[in-house]
Amino acid sequence: MKNKFYPCLWFDGNAKQAAELYTAAFDQAVITADNGMVVITEIGGCKIMGLNGGPMFKPNASISLFAIFEDAAAVDAAWNLLSEEGVVMMPLNNYPWSEKYGWVQDKFGISWQLMITRTGMTEQKIIPALMFTQAMAGKAEEAIQFYTSVFPGSEIKEISRYEKGEGDVEGTVKHGRFLLDGQLFVAMDSSMAHAFAFSEGVSIVVNCDTQEEIDKYWNALTADGGQESMCGWLKDKYGVSWQIVPAILGSLMSDKEKGQRAMQALMKMKKLDIAALQHA
Numbered sequence: 001m002k003n004k005f006y007p008c009l010w011f012d013g014n015a016k017q018a019a020e021l022y023t024a025a026f027d028q029a030v031i032t033a034d035n036g037m038v039v040i041t042e043i044g045g046c047k048i049m050g051l052n053g054g055p056m057f058k059p060n061a062s063i064s065l066f067a068i069f070e071d072a073a074a075v076d077a078a079w080n081l082l083s084e085e086g087v088v089m090m091p092l093n094n095y096p097w098s099e100k101y102g103w104v105q106d107k108f109g110i111s112w113q114l115m116i117t118r119t120g121m122t123e124q125k126i127i128p129a130l131m132f133t134q135a136m137a138g139k140a141e142e143a144i145q146f147y148t149s150v151f152p153g154s155e156i157k158e159i160s161r162y163e164k165g166e167g168d169v170e171g172t173v174k175h176g177r178f179l180l181d182g183q184l185f186v187a188m189d190s191s192m193a194h195a196f197a198f199s200e201g202v203s204i205v206v207n208c209d210t211q212e213e214i215d216k217y218w219n220a221l222t223a224d225g226g227q228e229s230m231c232g233w234l235k236d237k238y239g240v241s242w243q244i245v246p247a248i249l250g251s252l253m254s255d256k257e258k259g260q261r262a263m264q265a266l267m268k269m270k271k272l273d274i275a276a277l278q279h280a
Contacts, residue, residue: 062197
């Protein structure tokens with residue numbers, strides 16, 4: 001798993017506790033880094049960042065994490081841990097799309113969709129799932145087409161639409177799967193009266209090898225109504241938050257000699273400048 005893209009989950013000081021829950025809930029899960037501010041967990045090779053950002057933002061179900069299992073017992077074990085003190089959104093049960101599926105928000109506010117699937121159906125253990133709600137309901141297909149046009153190595157794998165009488169607006173996206181640079185994402189529309197929409201509570205990190213990549217993705221994702229923020233963060237025209245960062249950022253920040261200066265330089269930037277960070 002190359003992890004060019006990975007979700008960043010916003011926490012109020014309890015990222016380590018959340019990471020410990022996830023390593024207990026999932027097989028092949030390990031905490032790979034913890035500097036107090038950022039905690040990195042890998043689940044089946046899929047990277048998840050936990051950020052201790054404070055009380056400013058809270059995650060919600062607009063971006064959930066699909067967790068794929070091949071064994072029913074493993075689904076049950078993960079569900080029991082993640083649902084403890086959490087909120088069940090769809091009970092763990094048999095559904096038309098899976099013999100065992102459930103949607104739960106854990107006690108830290110992170111939403112998980114757990115599903116058993118056929119052996120070998122996907123090699124990606126954790127799949128970010130975007131739900132387009134409120135003013136963005138009905139925009140999922142447009143967004144899928146936009147994202148796959150921005151990133152190389154991308155492909156639309158499947159788009160299934162609501163039919164008449166299926167409980168949502170006919171023709172909107174019931175389930176869409178798409179690849180960004182070889183990594184799988186899911187998107188769906190929901191016109192129901194949700195109290196949540198996309199926010200900084202869950203963002204998508206994009207690791208970039210060159211300044212050219214940073215410039216390209218930053219310009220594309222902020223176009224047509226997107227919004228620049230600070231420290232490499234932005235919102236696209238659909239409200240989804242992204243972090244466009246150099247792949248070497250972690251090593252720069254952990255450098256004992258240059259790390260503090262690099263951090264001070266980063267805090268003054270909107271779009272990140274690799275050369276300026278390196279020479280800080």
